[in-house]
Amino acid sequence: MITAGTTFGSDVDATDALVADPLALMVQWLPAHDSELRPLAALSTIGLDGIPSLRHVLISDRDAAGLTFHTDEASAKVAEIAANPVAAMAVAWPELGRQLVVRGIVERVTPAEAARVYAQRSRYLQLLAWVNTRENAQLEASARQHLWAEFDAAHPTLDPPARWTGFRLRPLTLTFWRGDPIGQSTRQHYTLADGRWSGQILAG
């Protein structure tokens, strides 16, 4: 289990052998939604111009069904997912000697699920979800800050804006990279086919 202060390679041996249930290993590697170690993931989608599109997002939560993230309906990633409902995510913990790469199918979460996550977001992120529009981004910094302060004062509590939405990445491949401070790094690469996971060991 990852805790603050864990050092590089300190749990290298734990998953040396292939596991029967890589989804359980994925859940074990990723902190729960309420952890202070909430991971930031690089999220890749297919750009509408065919070039990979990449940005970082917070992983809202994880379970055996996949990884959820939340975003603005007006963002490029939503249009890209609508056109090609696939994505890849990568999370690295260099200090632990770990990297997890997930590729798969993306589906929208229910509005109720998205609202539950919104309620768990910090006040700052709740405000951001309302105020973070392209139109507001054109204002000067002082005007943006004024607008923010006014909106904050006028809305002591907030429900999610209609633009708030969430997605689940359902893994089709999972790759667990393990560093070893005194040896070769290695990967466990798992593929889902016909409802069954098969794994192989690769060079790091």
Ligand SMILES: Cc1cc2nc3c(=O)[nH]c(=O)nc-3n(C[C@H](O)[C@H](O)[C@H](O)COP(=O)(O)O)c2cc1C
């Ligand atoms: C630390 C950090 C956390 C972020 N978390 C999110 C997030 O959870 N959801 C999100 O939509 N954007 C998040 N962003 C902003 C995205 O990286 C990106 O700029 C934005 O979503 C627009 O992306 P798009 O135009 O490619 O869709 C975060 C950025 C940073 C630097």
